[in-house]
Amino acid sequence: MAGIGAAGATTALAGCGSSQPVITSTSTAVGDSDILNFALNLEYLEAQFYLHAATGSGLLATDIGSSPGTVTGGAQVTGLTSAQQNILNEIAYDEQQHVRFLRSALGSAAVAMPNIDIVNSFNALASAAGIGSSFNPYASFNSFLVGAFIFEDVGVTAYSGAAPLISTAGIAAGYLTAAAGIMAVEAYHAAYVRTALTAGAIALGTTAFPYLTYANQVSTLRASLGGGNETTLTIPSGTTSATSIVTPSAIVASTSANAIAYARTTDQVLHIVYGTANGSGVAKGGFFPNGLNGKISVTAS
Amino acid sequence: MATQETQILDNIIASRRALLVGGGAALAALAMPGIAHAASSTTGFGDTDILNFALNLEYLEANFYYLAAFGTNISSANTLYPTGAMVQGITGTGTQGTVLVKASPKVPFVNLSVASYAVETAIEEGKHVAFLRSTLGSAAVAQPQIDLTGGSSYGTTAAFNALASAAGIGSAFDPFASDANFLIGAYIFEDVGVTAYNGAAPLFTTGTTGKTYLAAAAGILAVEAYHAGLVRTTINALDPTGTLGYMTLTQQVSALRAKLALAAAPSPASVYDATPDDYGVTPGTITVSLGGGASVSRSQIVDADPTNVTAFSRSTTQVLNIVTGGGATTANTKATGVFFPNGLNGLIS
Numbered sequence: 001m002a003g004i005g006a007a008g009a010t011t012a013l014a015g016c017g018s019s020q021p022v023i024t025s026t027s028t029a030v031g032d033s034d035i036l037n038f039a040l041n042l043e044y045l046e047a048q049f050y051l052h053a054a055t056g057s058g059l060l061a062t063d064i065g066s067s068p069g070t071v072t073g074g075a076q077v078t079g080l081t082s083a084q085q086n087i088l089n090e091i092a093y094d095e096q097q098h099v100r101f102l103r104s105a106l107g108s109a110a111v112a113m114p115n116i117d118i119v120n121s122f123n124a125l126a127s128a129a130g131i132g133s134s135f136n137p138y139a140s141f142n143s144f145l146v147g148a149f150i151f152e153d154v155g156v157t158a159y160s161g162a163a164p165l166i167s168t169a170g171i172a173a174g175y176l177t178a179a180a181g182i183m184a185v186e187a188y189h190a191a192y193v194r195t196a197l198t199a200g201a202i203a204l205g206t207t208a209f210p211y212l213t214y215a216n217q218v219s220t221l222r223a224s225l226g227g228g229n230e231t232t233l234t235i236p237s238g239t240t241s242a243t244s245i246v247t248p249s250a251i252v253a254s255t256s257a258n259a260i261a262y263a264r265t266t267d268q269v270l271h272i273v274y275g276t277a278n279g280s281g282v283a284k285g286g287f288f289p290n291g292l293n294g295k296i297s298v299t300a301s
Numbered sequence: 302m303a304t305q306e307t308q309i310l311d312n313i314i315a316s317r318r319a320l321l322v323g324g325g326a327a328l329a330a331l332a333m334p335g336i337a338h339a340a341s342s343t344t345g346f347g348d349t350d351i352l353n354f355a356l357n358l359e360y361l362e363a364n365f366y367y368l369a370a371f372g373t374n375i376s377s378a379n380t381l382y383p384t385g386a387m388v389q390g391i392t393g394t395g396t397q398g399t400v401l402v403k404a405s406p407k408v409p410f411v412n413l414s415v416a417s418y419a420v421e422t423a424i425e426e427g428k429h430v431a432f433l434r435s436t437l438g439s440a441a442v443a444q445p446q447i448d449l450t451g452g453s454s455y456g457t458t459a460a461f462n463a464l465a466s467a468a469g470i471g472s473a474f475d476p477f478a479s480d481a482n483f484l485i486g487a488y489i490f491e492d493v494g495v496t497a498y499n500g501a502a503p504l505f506t507t508g509t510t511g512k513t514y515l516a517a518a519a520g521i522l523a524v525e526a527y528h529a530g531l532v533r534t535t536i537n538a539l540d541p542t543g544t545l546g547y548m549t550l551t552q553q554v555s556a557l558r559a560k561l562a563l564a565a566a567p568s569p570a571s572v573y574d575a576t577p578d579d580y581g582v583t584p585g586t587i588t589v590s591l592g593g594g595a596s597v598s599r600s601q602i603v604d605a606d607p608t609n610v611t612a613f614s615r616s617t618t619q620v621l622n623i624v625t626g627g628g629a630t631t632a633n634t635k636a637t638g639v640f641f642p643n644g645l646n647g648l649i650s
Contacts, residue, residue, distance in 0.1 A: 191530025
């Protein structure tokens with residue numbers, strides 16, 4: 001079932017004798033509900049990660065559909081200050097509500113939660129990024145920030161890329177406003193994570209606070225899997241005096257030319273969450289050991 | 302004429318918002334009337350008008366951050382500019398104005414992080430001005446008259462003083478006085494930018510050009526949300542328990558924005574939810590249920606509707622009413638006041 005992704009659409013069009021470029025044909029073959037279901041898969045992942053980090057357990061059975069997949073890994077982050085716990089609770093709540101909102105908007109068309117891995121995926125990702133052979137995002141608040149960093153900017157780029165794909169009817173139905181509204185929330189989250197990582201490195205230096213470096217290693221890996229579209233976190237240099245800042249921070253992830261946030265294609269997002277390099281036919285891996293559910297689940301390129 | 306059209310657009314947005322508030326199955330079921338309404342009433346408004354509306358707001362934001370970070374407005378050369386900051390053009394259609402601000406507005410930053418954030422944001426908002434002007438070409442509006450005055454040496458009509466008074470913060474507020482005041486000043490703008498771009502996104506035409514604009518607008522929307530998140534995170538970090546009062550200030554500003562937005566809500570007002578469309582930073586006094594667990598407290602970094610957690614969307618009239626401090630509640634009259642004493646340039650004004 002999940003195989004009717006981008007590759008399936010290409011085959012179908014080839015059968016019709018079309019010689020149009022693949023990208024055009026795939027985007028027209030995908031409907032609004034497919035785009036929302038693609039987003040729902042990502043929200044399942046985020047919600048399970050944050051809920052586990054905040055509480056030690058995940059989404060309610062009533063929020064993951066019939067015959068859902070399972071979650072491998074996940075643990076509560078301990079030793080938090082109350083302010084830190086409040087942050088985890090906020091982000092976990094936000095992502096939980098996104099799952100509920102998308103499931104409600106999709107109704108009976110909503111896909112069930114696929115199998116999700118939030119332990120081996122981090123180890124593989126850490127290894128590929130050069131952080132080390134293992135990485136436990138639940139070990140401390142700062143480790144959690146690096147884990148969160150992996151998701152949040154990807155969420156922004158995914159929604160930004162999907163927004164123009166929504167149909168005219170979908171725009172009138174409010175799907176675009178909903179997607180743009182969720183994208184903004186992901187950007188608020190991303191800003192929190194990037195601000196906290198930058199502030200930590202400013203306060204302690206990158207030796208005592210290696211998490212900014214870890215995040216940038218993740219960013220480099222995402223860039224290689226997801227078509228670039230990254231802004232490296234920067235510690236500002238300069239002083240607060242009249243001569244001022246020489247190099248500012250880089251809290252915002254956006255193009256250097258126009259300061260517009262990056263947009264990723266569904267293929268680029270799939271390559272990141274599957275943790276698998278570019279090429280067609282990639283259908284699973286990384287955070288989704290059996291792939292996403294729904295039409296958009298296999299890479300076309 | 303412009304005001305009438307603004308009102309029509311507002312009604313469309315209101316109907317869409319009602320669908321979203323209804324959520325779920327209602328969303329799809331109620332979609333059709335929305336389409337018919339939109340198709341027949343957007344003819345007088347083009348993509349250019351929407352982009353020019355955004356450009357007015359970017360002129361405002363960019364000037365605020367340039368003045369805070371470098372001490373000069375966006376059309377002035379400054380040896381303090383790091384890579385990425387530069388003189389911006391301000392000419393175009395409509396009446397070109399100046400920027401009213403105190404002498405030596407550069408904020409006397411003591412916190413390196415906050416100083417850096419000011420510079421980063423100035424650079425990015427400047428680029429938004431440049432991008433929109435470049436995209437609009439000869440259709441770009443000129444920078445309108447902008448008022449960024451505030452503080453005890455100014456009267457009650459100075460922009461920030463008037464807003465501070467309306468928000469119950471006090472009779473005078475100088476956003477360039479300190480790190481904290483700068484953050485509160487920035488707070489006033491950023492979430493408004495998010496709601497404005499979110500409200501504008503569905504208004505673009507659906508052809509190739511409109512889609513290109515939509516993609517750019519979505520990208521700018523995300524950047525505004527990054528900025529808003531940055532400001533809110535920093536306020537939260539500087540005043541984690543709220544004892545310094547910064548959080549209370551954000552709540553007062555948010556309450557004022559919500560009040561101004563509600564006052565300009567399209568009729569019938571009943572389609573708008575009566576709950577606030579703006580939430581300040583709070584020290585974990587909100588409780589929610591996570592998974593199946595007991596209620597826990599959470600922070601409020603994100604400014605979004607508390608049920609679906611999607612960022613708010615505001616109509617152009619609502620945004621106008623906020624940036625003019627209540628000047629947009631009279632139909633068929635150009636909105637003027639606080640930050641825009643002579644109103645915005647362009648059709649949506």
